[in-house]
Structure formats: structure tokens, C-alpha cells
Amino acid sequence: MGTAVPLTLFDPPTTPAPPPADGLLRVREIYAEPAALDSTRGRRVLGRFPEAEVIEVPSHWRIPELHGNAGNVDRWVRVKTETLVLGVKKSLSARPNSRSSNWIAPSTANGCAMACAYCYVPRRKGYANPITVFTNIEQITGYLRRHVARQGPKAEPDQCDPVSWVYDIGENSDCSVDALVSDNVADLIATFRGLPTAKASFATKFVNRQLLDLDPAGRTRVRFSLMPDPDAKLLDVRTSRIDERIGAIDDFVEAGYEVHLNFSPVVLRDGWEADWTALLRRLDDQLTPRTKAQAAAEVILLTHNRDLHEVNLGWHPKAEDLLWRPEVQQPKRSQNGQWNVRYRNDVKRAGVERLQELVATTAPWLRIRYAF
Incomplete structure (x- = not known):
């Protein structure tokens, strides 16, 4: 059990509380490592949520009340709404990647306040998955600058980008939501704004219009x-x-972001082709020529997980009617060694090919960077 820490130990807040996001965050408790509490970034996060109880813990990974606590299944969304964790990212490395980015950047956060039923991040955390903010942002951005410098200019185009090294800064979280909690995302965008040979990239399901004011200068996708x-x-x-x-x-294109589309996950079910055709027609009708000219897409068919299936049955069983379909799925070992399930090879191949055909006929301006 952690120890409650009075908030008066810390500096007064220097960052105003963000405006509420439709009840997405109503933070009541913050678990924090001592080093995170003692950092400038940690104090600023606490300043955004001045009424939250602060509970000191030895490690952001060792919180029995959260991790592996099966009793949290029926509080799945409440935990995401009311709980934050502050930690220090101790191991800094950029992992090679070859699909959406060239490199996976060191995380500045993991977990999420949203609750997508297919999200893979909870598989590592057990029964709770609130946002964990890493407060040593200066170390992380310094590492990234040095890593980019070591790469030098990109020698030849690839599917990630024709001229820039691409770094995914949101593998384990949603940066648009993270920006409601701390200035880490703003600092990352500012860092890549000054790196002419690299760009940041992150996928998002949340519209945070505060990001429109950050002047990415084309260096964030x-x-x-x-x-x-x-x-x-x-x-x-x-x-x-x-x-x-x-x-x-x-609007994000006008603000200086490169904007791509992430068709993920593609769920194969009765009527999926008609619904995807309607979505593609809407994009074709609504997006401006400028947006279309710079757009590209990635297509990712659903991958699921037995442990997550069991968790979902405890809080959102209706989702499993679409996600868990053993008659058309097969086991797949992931890169981190976990056993997941995905569509059978023949089902998946046919689904990928059909969606590519729909894009070609309905939104021919949309280049597909990769599909699997």
C-alpha cells in the first residue's frame, strides 16, 4: 500500500488546469514515485489536479491496488477517469520499426483515459490501465536529439517517409489525451520542430484542439x-x-501538421464493406484538396488477445460479439512473445485485398502506405 503525501510539500502550480474534456478525466488519486514527485514536470502535473490525493509508491509498475487486481474489472472505466500515475522512465532506447515509423521513441506516457475494447496496452498491466506520465522529459528529449543526430540524413525513401526519419512517440498511449495531463507532448513537438532530418508521429482517437496552437512546422505527423x-x-x-x-x-493540416489516416482495426463482420465504402465516400466529399494531396493511410486488421477477451467480458461483453470470433480466427505469437488471435490467413488476405479495392475506387487519391 502506498503512502499518502500532502500536496503542500510541492511548489505551487505553474500550469493551469486544462479545460474538462467531456468528463474524460476527473482525477481523484495520483500514484507517484518519489523522484517523479520531486521533478518540475511532476509538480506541474500535480498542479493541474490540485484536489487529487497523492500516494507515494516505490515504482510505477508495482502498485497492487492497480496491477493484477481482478477486482478492478468492474471499475475499468472509473479507474481510467479518476487515477493517474507519475513515474520516471529509466531505460531509454529507440526500437527499430518498419511500418508506421522507422523508430519507436522512448515512451513519455503509457496507458490511456479512453477505453477502446481492442487496445493491446492493458495486456501488460492486468486489470487497470490509467495514464502513467513519465516526468523525466528532459532526459527523453535529449536522448531523441542525440539519436536523430547519429542517424544522419535519410539515404533513400521508404514506406515511412521519403526524406525524414519517423519516430512514433505514442506507441503505448494517445498523445492527444496525454496533452491534457502534462506538457510532454508539447515538448516532443517542439523538439522535432528543430530536427530537420526527423519527424514525430502518433495515432489518435481523440480531438484535442489545444494541439493546433503548438506550431509543429510540418515535423509532426x-x-x-x-x-x-x-x-x-x-x-x-x-x-x-x-x-x-x-x-x-x-484544421490540423492548416495548423502545420502532416495528417495521415489510420484504418485500424478493421473488423470483418456482416455489412463491413458497405460501411467502409460510406466512410471513404465521406472522406472524399469532405476533405480539402490540400489535405488529400498530403494524405496517406495504413490498414490494420483486427488482432485480439484471450486475456483481454476475458477482461472485456467483465465490463463490456457486447464488444466481444465482434472481436472474439474463433470460427474465423487463428493464434498468432506477437513480437513480445504473447499469444494473440487474428483472422485466419485466407480471411485476412481477402479482407485486406477488398479494402484496398474500396479505397482505389472510392478514394483514389489516398495512398496506402501499408496494409496487413
Whole structure:
């Protein structure tokens, strides 16, 4: 059990509390490592949530009240709403990648206040998955600058980008939501603004218009995740609705972001082709020529997990009617060694090919960077 720490031990807040986001965050308790509490970034996060109880813990990974506590299944959304964790990122490394980015940057956060039923991040944390903010942002951005410098200019184009090294800064979280909690995302965007050979990238399901004021200067790529609205209403719990995400795309392009589309996950079910065709037509009708000229997309068919399936049965069983379909799925070992399930090879191949055909005929301006 952690120890409650009085907030008066820390400096007064220097960052005002963000405006409420439709009840997404109503933080009542903050678990924090001592080093995170003693940092400038940690104090500023605490200043945004002055009424929260602060509980000191030895490690952001060792919180029995959260991790592995099966009793939290029926509090799945409440924990995401009311709890934050502050920690220090101790191991800094950029992992090679070859799909959405060239490198996975060291995390500045993990977990999420949203509750997408297919999210893979909870598989590592057990029964709770609130936002953990890493407060040693200066170390992380310093590491990234040095890593980019070591790469030198990009020698030849690849599917990630024709001229820049691309770093995914949001593998384990949603940066648009993280920006409601701390200035880490603003610092990352500012860092890449000064790196002419690299750009940041993150996927998001949340429209945070505060990001429009950060002047990315074309060095940050936002990948808006999209799926047909009937799927999103069931699976994308606590996210911005699809019409809001589409409505923000042109605005982010105008603000200096590169904006790509993330068709993920593609869920194969009765009527999926008609619903995806309607979504693609809407994009074709609504997006400006400037947005279309710089757009690209990635296509990712659903991957699921037995442990997450069991968790979902405890708080959102209706989602599993779409996600858990053993008659068309097969086991797959992931890169981190976990056993997941995905569509059978023949089912997946046919689904990928059909969606590519729909894009080619309905939104021919949209280049697909990769599909799997």
C-alpha cells in the first residue's frame, strides 16, 4: 500500500488546469514515485489536479491496488477517469520499426483515459490501465536529439517517409489525451520542430484542439484513427466520435501538421464493406484538396488477445460479439512473445485485398502506405 503525501510539500502550480474534456478525466488519486514527485514536470502535473490525493509508491509498475487486481474489472472505466500515475522512465532506447515509423521513441506516457475494447496496452498491466506520465522529459528529449543526430540524413525513401526519419512517440498511449495531463507532448513537438532530418508521429482517437496552437512546422505527423461509426460506437469507448475526428483533419493540416489516416482495426463482420465504402465516400466529399494531396493511410486488421477477451467480458461483453470470433480466427505469437488471435490467413488476405479495392475506387487519391 502506498503512502499518502500532502500536496503542500510541492511548489505551487505553474500550469493551469486544462479545460474538462467531456468528463474524460476527473482525477481523484495520483500514484507517484518519489523522484517523479520531486521533478518540475511532476509538480506541474500535480498542479493541474490540485484536489487529487497523492500516494507515494516505490515504482510505477508495482502498485497492487492497480496491477493484477481482478477486482478492478468492474471499475475499468472509473479507474481510467479518476487515477493517474507519475513515474520516471529509466531505460531509454529507440526500437527499430518498419511500418508506421522507422523508430519507436522512448515512451513519455503509457496507458490511456479512453477505453477502446481492442487496445493491446492493458495486456501488460492486468486489470487497470490509467495514464502513467513519465516526468523525466528532459532526459527523453535529449536522448531523441542525440539519436536523430547519429542517424544522419535519410539515404533513400521508404514506406515511412521519403526524406525524414519517423519516430512514433505514442506507441503505448494517445498523445492527444496525454496533452491534457502534462506538457510532454508539447515538448516532443517542439523538439522535432528543430530536427530537420526527423519527424514525430502518433495515432489518435481523440480531438484535442489545444494541439493546433503548438506550431509543429510540418515535423509532426498525426494519424487519425478511423473506422465505420457503427463499429466505433461499440468499440471506441470514451473517444471522440468519428464525425469529430473527420471534422478536425483539415484544421490540423492548416495548423502545420502532416495528417495521415489510420484504418485500424478493421473488423470483418456482416455489412463491413458497405460501411467502409460510406466512410471513404465521406472522406472524399469532405476533405480539402490540400489535405488529400498530403494524405496517406495504413490498414490494420483486427488482432485480439484471450486475456483481454476475458477482461472485456467483465465490463463490456457486447464488444466481444465482434472481436472474439474463433470460427474465423487463428493464434498468432506477437513480437513480445504473447499469444494473440487474428483472422485466419485466407480471411485476412481477402479482407485486406477488398479494402484496398474500396479505397482505389472510392478514394483514389489516398495512398496506402501499408496494409496487413
